[in-house]
Amino acid sequence: MSDATASEFEQLGASVSARRRFLRRFMRQRTALFALGFLVLLALGAVFAPWVAPYDPLAQNLDRVLEAPSLAHWFGTDELGRDVLSRTLFAARISLLAAFQAVLIALVIGVPPGLIAGLAGGRTDNLIMRLTDALMSFPPLILAVAIVAALGPSLTNAMIAVGILLSPTFLRLMRGTAMAVAQETYVEAARSIGCTQSWIIMRHILPNVVSPLFVQISVFAGVAMLAEAGLSFLGLGAQPPDSSWGAMVGRGFRYISHSPSLIVFPGLAIAVTVLAFYVLGDGLRDSLGREIRREE
């Protein structure tokens, strides 16, 4: 066994135990575990909505419109007599999917240029960072509205806009990690024995950024969900017959004085889910070793 592979082996061992330490610390975070449990339950509820929901979310019953919560309809009924609980469950699908879509777009837009900026340095780095600064100087929601205005109102376009807004943070995180890791002796060593750039990225940089990235992903899932809810509330996101929680609140707005429950329940669903994402993110951050913890 050559020296290089021996050190690789040691490093692999070290990273495995670091992961184990991380897991052990995370298992001690009760609130974060609770939040994770809630999110898993919610996701299951969304996936199995057709079986879990008491009614068909689109079935109208014009004899029972705008009813207050009752035993038959726990969350009441909407202006077309549809069951609000069933609609809330089905809307969870759209809200959750949209949030992940936005985070995924942000990762795709943010991670590669961040890596390039951090590794290339110099002019390339300067150019990419200037672009990022410019992007961050826009008031976020106004930029999102402008992008949706140009592309046309739809949930996917709204999530593209939100993804663009969230990407600078991922970019900066990647760039910072890439720059820091590139300075390390072990990367210099890897380079000196002729390891390729892509090997260094896969083997040294990505493993280092995974944990802080997960923290950010969790928090941004919450942020994206809020942004989606806001845009859908304005009518710029989910379009009928699809309904997200934000869109439900937007529709319920018209009946606010008669049926507050139309607004209360989907709004609570957003708040609790976003809070769960934040708490999970906080828990993940607290579980990271002090040496790689970052305040972003």
Next chain:
Amino acid sequence: MLNFILQRLLALVPLLFIVSLLVFSLVLIIPGDPAYMLAGEDATPEEIAAIRTDMGLDDPALVQYARWTAGVLRGDLGTSLFSDQPVLEVLLERLPVTISLAAAAIVFSLLISIPAGVIAGTRPGSVADRVVTLGASTGLAIPNFWLGLMLILIFAIWNGWLPATGYVPLSESPAAWLRHILLPAFTLGLSAAAILTRQLRGAMIDVMNQDYIRTARAKGLAWRFVVLKHGLKNAAIPMVTILGLQANYLLGGTVIVEQIFGMPGLGQLAVASVFTRDLPMIQGVVVMAVFVAVFVNLLVDISYGWFNPKVRPQ
């Protein structure tokens, strides 16, 4: 100090250049032919061709960009496709509404975050600290449009204490202005208050562990004096930076808050323009919003240099 300000202003030039490129490119990302979109659904090919020539859409993108930028620099943001009014005129009419809403939200967020952050930061781990921390997380998670609707429900519909919608200029009647701005400012400012509280709490914990605090207490200064004069004064410096960052978010938040409370500001204009597909108006709103945001951040930078001479260039 003047050098510092000049340097900051100079640094804005490349930033604003890139921003102008991004705003202009909004026209380019419109799927299909913008002239077709602007002409409406039942336009004849001749009408569309006329619009193309009129808008200079047949010119290369670079020429179009140069023309648009030259217009912006002269204060000509084009004409609304919906109302035929000059865009800048409409923007200036609505700007005071948005500014007064954002300013009231900032005042409100400071009124909450300073006491909450100080109380939590001087007693970390206490019940009060936990309540404040949980409250701050909740404040970040509540969608502002939902909070706004709940406030309307409680304060306007059920109890009739405050008006649900509308806006009265400050110059017309300060009392009526306050009554109309309270709920929107609370709605807009809550997340900023939550972020500032978290920030101030952390900074207070750090500062209260410093040696000079121990010294101040050891020489017998009153607790209140130590906290306010030595603690808060030092912990407040990073707050200025966060406040600058929050200015962007507050401006963005006005889009939703103005819509809920029926306030005739820039945010409401932006949303209305999406539905009328009034692109020059949207570009104008974005330019105006960026201008305000950049200006606020410039002020923050300058005030930072004022507070902390170390960041000034030598």
